[in-house]
Amino acid sequence: xxDILVIGGGVVGGMILRELSRFNAKICLLxxxxxxxxxxxxxNSGISHAGFDAKEGSLKAKFNVLGASMMPKVTEELGVxxxxxxxxxxxxxxxxxxxxxxxxxxxxxxxxxxxxxxDQQELRTLEPNISDDAVGALFATTxxxxxxxxxxxASIGNAMDxxxxxxxxxxxxxxxTGEYFTVTSKDGQVVKAKYIVNSAxxxxxxxxxxxxxxxxxxxxxxxxxxxxxKESGNFVNHxxxxxxxxxxxxxxxxQTVDNNIILGPTATEQDDKDDVTTTADGLNDVxxxxxKLCKKVPVFNSITSFAxxxxxxxxxxxxxxxxxxxxxxxxxxGIESPGLTSAPAIGDFIANEVxxxxxxxxxxxxxxxxxxxxxxxxxxxxxxxxxxxKIPEYGKIVCRCxxxxxxxxxxxxxxxxxxxxxDGIKRRTRAGMGRCQGGFCQPVIVSVLAKELGIxxxxxxxxGKGSEINVGRTK
Amino acid sequence: xxxxxxVVVGGGPAGMAAAVAAFDAGVKNxxxxxxxxxxxxxxxxxxxxxxxxxRFKENLAGPEYAEKFSDEVEKRDIDVMLSTMVLEVGADxxxxxxxxxxxVFTLKPMAIILAMGCRERSKGALNIAGARSAxxxxxxxxxxxxxxxxxxxxxxxxxxxxxxxxxxxARRMTLEGAKVHAVCxxxxxxxxxxxxxxxxxxxxxxxxxxxxxxVDIQGKERxxxxxxxxxxxxxxxxxxxxxxxxxxxxxLFSVGLIPENELTKNAGIPMSPRTKGAIVxxxxxTDVEGIFACGNVLHVHDLVDFASEEAxxxxxxxxxxxxxxxxxxxxxxxxNGANIGYVLPQKITVPSGDVKVFFRVTNVFKNVTxxxxxxxEVVISKKKLTVAPGxxxxxxxxxxxxxxxxxxxxxxxxEAQND
Ligand SMILES: Cc1cc2nc3c(=O)[nH]c(=O)nc-3n(C[C@H](O)[C@H](O)[C@H](O)COP(=O)(O)OP(=O)(O)OC[C@H]3O[C@@H](n4cnc5c(N)ncnc54)[C@H](O)[C@@H]3O)c2cc1C
Numbered sequence: 013x014x015d016i017l018v019i020g021g022g023v024v025g026g027m028i029l030r031e032l033s034r035f036n037a038k039i040c041l042l043x044x045x046x047x048x049x050x051x052x053x054x055x056n057s058g059i060s061h062a063g064f065d066a067k068e069g070s071l072k073a074k075f076n077v078l079g080a081s082m083m084p085k086v087t088e089e090l091g092v093x094x095x096x097x098x099x100x101x102x103x104x105x106x107x108x109x110x111x112x113x114x115x116x117x118x119x120x121x122x123x124x125x126x127x128x129x130x131d132q133q134e135l136r137t138l139e140p141n142i143s144d145d146a147v148g149a150l151f152a153t154t155x156x157x158x159x160x161x162x163x164x165x166a167s168i169g170n171a172m173d174x175x176x177x178x179x180x181x182x183x184x185x186x187x188x189t190g191e192y193f194t195v196t197s198k199d200g201q202v203v204k205a206k207y208i209v210n211s212a213x214x215x216x217x218x219x220x221x222x223x224x225x226x227x228x229x230x231x232x233x234x235x236x237x238x239x240x241x242k243e244s245g246n247f248v249n250h251x252x253x254x255x256x257x258x259x260x261x262x263x264x265x266x267q268t269v270d271n272n273i274i275l276g277p278t279a280t281e282q283d284d285k286d287d288v289t290t291t292a293d294g295l296n297d298v299x300x301x302x303x304k305l306c307k308k309v310p311v312f313n314s315i316t317s318f319a320x321x322x323x324x325x326x327x328x329x330x331x332x333x334x335x336x337x338x339x340x341x342x343x344x345x346g347i348e349s350p351g352l353t354s355a356p357a358i359g360d361f362i363a364n365e366v367x368x369x370x371x372x373x374x375x376x377x378x379x380x381x382x383x384x385x386x387x388x389x390x391x392x393x394x395x396x397x398x399x400x401x402k403i404p405e406y407g408k409i410v411c412r413c414x415x416x417x418x419x420x421x422x423x424x425x426x427x428x429x430x431x432x433x434x435d436g437i438k439r440r441t442r443a444g445m446g447r448c449q450g451g452f453c454q455p456v457i458v459s460v461l462a463k464e465l466g467i468x469x470x471x472x473x474x475x476g477k478g479s480e481i482n483v484g485r486t487k
Numbered sequence: 488x489x490x491x492x493x494v495v496v497g498g499g500p501a502g503m504a505a506a507v508a509a510f511d512a513g514v515k516n517x518x519x520x521x522x523x524x525x526x527x528x529x530x531x532x533x534x535x536x537x538x539x540x541x542r543f544k545e546n547l548a549g550p551e552y553a554e555k556f557s558d559e560v561e562k563r564d565i566d567v568m569l570s571t572m573v574l575e576v577g578a579d580x581x582x583x584x585x586x587x588x589x590x591v592f593t594l595k596p597m598a599i600i601l602a603m604g605c606r607e608r609s610k611g612a613l614n615i616a617g618a619r620s621a622x623x624x625x626x627x628x629x630x631x632x633x634x635x636x637x638x639x640x641x642x643x644x645x646x647x648x649x650x651x652x653x654x655x656x657a658r659r660m661t662l663e664g665a666k667v668h669a670v671c672x673x674x675x676x677x678x679x680x681x682x683x684x685x686x687x688x689x690x691x692x693x694x695x696x697x698x699x700x701x702v703d704i705q706g707k708e709r710x711x712x713x714x715x716x717x718x719x720x721x722x723x724x725x726x727x728x729x730x731x732x733x734x735x736x737x738x739l740f741s742v743g744l745i746p747e748n749e750l751t752k753n754a755g756i757p758m759s760p761r762t763k764g765a766i767v768x769x770x771x772x773t774d775v776e777g778i779f780a781c782g783n784v785l786h787v788h789d790l791v792d793f794a795s796e797e798a799x800x801x802x803x804x805x806x807x808x809x810x811x812x813x814x815x816x817x818x819x820x821x822x823n824g825a826n827i828g829y830v831l832p833q834k835i836t837v838p839s840g841d842v843k844v845f846f847r848v849t850n851v852f853k854n855v856t857x858x859x860x861x862x863x864e865v866v867i868s869k870k871k872l873t874v875a876p877g878x879x880x881x882x883x884x885x886x887x888x889x890x891x892x893x894x895x896x897x898x899x900x901x902e903a904q905n906d
Contacts (some may be wrong), residue, residue: 238614239611286707288619289616289617289618289619289703289704289705290616290617291616292616292702292703292725294616295614295616299614311614312612314611314612314614315609315611315612316609316611317611317614317616318619393583393590393591396585396590396591397590397591400585400587400590400591401590404587404588405587406587407585407586407587407588407589407590408570408572408586408587409522409572409585412522412572412747415574447609447611448606448607448609448625449609449610449611449625450628451606451607451609451624451625451627451628452606452628454624454628455628455631455632455635455636458636459636469636469638470638473621474620474621475621475708476708477708478621478707478708478709479620479621479708479709480621480709481621481632481640482632482636482638482639482640483639483640483641483642483736484638484639485637485638485639486633486637486638486639486663487662487663487664
């Protein structure tokens with residue numbers, strides 16, 4: 013019997029689990045996929061928003077501003093890449109400048125610090141590649157960029173290091189209520205718990221429905237992206253947005269924490285909650301819009317494109333509350349943007365609420381830090397040599413494009429939450445994320461995985477069952 | 488660590504040939520650094536025949552060709568460091584590398600030869616819409632799975648791009664029992680060698696769709712199909728209504744090779760946007776004195792025989808440089824004229840001997856005339872029946888022609904009707 017089950021291993025579930033692991037309680041995370049961070053948390057813009065977008069008084073505004081202020085410390089503790097690069101909302105005419113003034117004032121009401129309106133000249137100095145048509149901007153100095161899947165993975169890993177459990181390939185299919193919850197997976201595994209936190213992203217309405225709570229609906233809105241090679245990594249320095257219109261925020265052009273440039277996302281409603289394919293129209297839109305925001309976007313340097321699904325609720329705000337039907341069941345749903353930014357604050361809030369309800373005490377030995385070694389390539393030569401002396405595998409580079417060593421790959425397989433797939437290694441180490449997109453290192457990673465997991469080479473998957481990389485032996 | 492006179496970065500066919508030539512010319516302290524566990528580079532996975540026809544008049548498999556050179560390296564007192572990655576080359580002729588045994592270390596040789604080879608352009612560069620499921624590989628990665636690891640990456644295959652690796656993999660996968668449904672090529676001609684089209688596609692009845700590209704890839708966990716469409720030859724945009732669907736579990740991309748010049752660029756060595764390699768003179772010396780480049784890192788060769796030949800020039804020149812004999816009085820620039828994709832070397836320093844110049848044309852042409860000009864004056868004129876971008880052309884510029892050059896420039900151009 014668990015004290016608490018968290019359903020859904022995205023960044024929200026991850027931060028909740030991590031904050032819960034501060035308390036003396038038996039906790040477990042249930043995730044339907046073969047790895048954590050497989051939903052919205054793996055494919056989004058990775059912006060730590062300043063907090064001027066959301067309407068004053070909304071949960072989005074509250075958790076955004078709080079989460080953004082927690083981000084530097086949380087990422088430092090968890091060894092996750094974060095950079096306070098600042099964001100710029102660009103105006104192209106008088107009407108835009110009026111909107112920006114409105115955002116500025118809303119930001120002040122939301123408690124956002126470091127906001128200022130800048131003129132064309134200052135904008136051009138900050139961003140030399142900005143469109144000639146841009147006339148001014150709102151500059152938010154507290155905004156930043158963060159690696160979203162890394163934050164999800166690291167928070168879950170840190171929780172596990174502090175005693176939390178993780179069940180992958182556990183698709184919650186049935187929840188029986190009573191004195192306690194009995195949760196059954198699609199393939200018949202059963203777990204019991206006193207308390208449930210539903211953070212199942214795009215499927216959180218379905219999970220709530222399992223206890224009869226149909227009080228909200230979650231829709232899917234696709235966002236497509238193009239990622240540019242780090243050779244173009246300094247094309248922009250800040251995160252550049254269009255002025256929001258009734259149609260939404262529009263696409264952005266931003267640096268990423270790994271010094272790539274990200275362009276996107278589009279916004280298309282769809283019924284299918286699993287379809288993350290990119291479309292020709294979508295990618296063309298991204299390119300066309302990016303070229304309106306900036307001059308001569310180096311799209312020729314693109315290395316990949318991808319899409320993520322925003323999980324928005326029909327209430328158009330975050331839903332962070334106890335279910336009206338069951339006071340031991342928390343819904344954390346409709347966490348669309350700025351959900352990544354808000355995640356640390358949501359985690360903190362939910363963990364404290366649940367701890368109050370269950371009367372939990374804090375652990376004396378909670379360790380808040382998780383050391384990330386994918387900063388290996390940034391170490392000095394002396395530091396690298398000290399590591400290689402201890403663990404010679406760090407001397408062997410496997411992914412040339414991103415300079416990722418065998419040592420890092422082994423660590424990704426051996427440390428919490430353990431990678432079991434090629435994509436799992438990629439998200440933990442960046443091996444295969446560079447310009448050749450795994451062309452050289454994938455066969456090596458497959459063989460390392462086969463050996464470490466003790467499975468045949470042809471059973472190694474890209475991303476879980478059905479995605480085997482090879483189909484059999486040659487003749 | 489020992490002090491080396493010459494460090495060769497990369498132990499593929501070019502690196503090995505360069506080291507051997509440098510040694511035979513007289514350089515005594517040579518080190519080859521190779522990141523793989525053995526010498527040979529990309530040839531190790533090219534188990535098909537067709538190597539060495541020019542050089543050895545023999546039809547060798549890739550690994551056999553590589554072995555001829557690694558045997559030569561072994562016979563000489565040339566040091567080889569395997570499983571070692573060069574992290575940085577400095578314009579001050581430093582080489583920083585890393586391996587498990589020595590950690591990170593820096594060498595300061597008198598000369599450096601860059602021979603890092605090339606890599607495939609990935610699917611990501613094309614922004615093709617659709618799924619990102621398992622079953623999407625570059626042709627070279629598939630080649631490695633089949634030929635080195637001994638595993639088959641799929642059974643029903645569509646290939647985008649008719650580069651040589653793609654063509655060769657069409658045959659290889661077929662021989663392994665897979666069905667290759669189509670090879671599509673966005674250009675109106677293949678970028679591969681003619682002999683590969685015949686031997687790898689025609690002989691196996693594999694259709695080649697020219698002016699076609701992939702417009703969608705379907706599948707969740709694994710690829711389940713692709714849609715291809717004809718493109719407008721002018722803007723390369725897909726034409727609605729021409730779509731053809733194939734059920735398949737695998738898509739291979741063979742959409743071009745790019746010299747792997749991260750080290751070169753970081754060293755601040757000037758690059759040519761046309762070859763995507765360093766700018767060099769006839770000695771294959773870059774604009775940084777004492778740093779040479781050869782093989783596919785300099786420009787993508789269709790035949791390894793030419794890569795070896797070029798490497799030997801670099802190797803011998805490294806010796807000349809180290810012994811202070813590279814005499815450069817005047818520079819003549821080589822210029823790409825009409826219909827020429829690139830010319831290599833990009834400059835020639837005189838005095839010089841005869842210089843063999845390599846170049847590629849931009850399109851398929853018939854009944855052409857190549858013209859070499861000194862300023863406006865035509866100094867050589869040469870006819871040819873057919874030319875294609877996939878086949879490298881050469882022309883020899885005689886020593887006296889070069890020293891007589893007046894304008895400081897030599898332009899190579901092609902006169903022809905578009906085919
Ligand atoms: C295009 C796009 C751009 C965005 N940009 C930003 C941004 O710049 N800044 C920002 O702050 N936010 C941004 N967001 C929002 C942010 O990505 C999300 O708020 C955040 O990732 C949500 O995390 P999550 O954990 O709620 O959801 P998810 O990451 O989707 O996690 C939910 C998890 O639940 C699992 N699950 C579902 N059903 C079950 C079941 N039955 N049993 C077990 N497990 C189940 C899923 O597999 C998944 O792993 C963006 C979102 C999108 C889509």
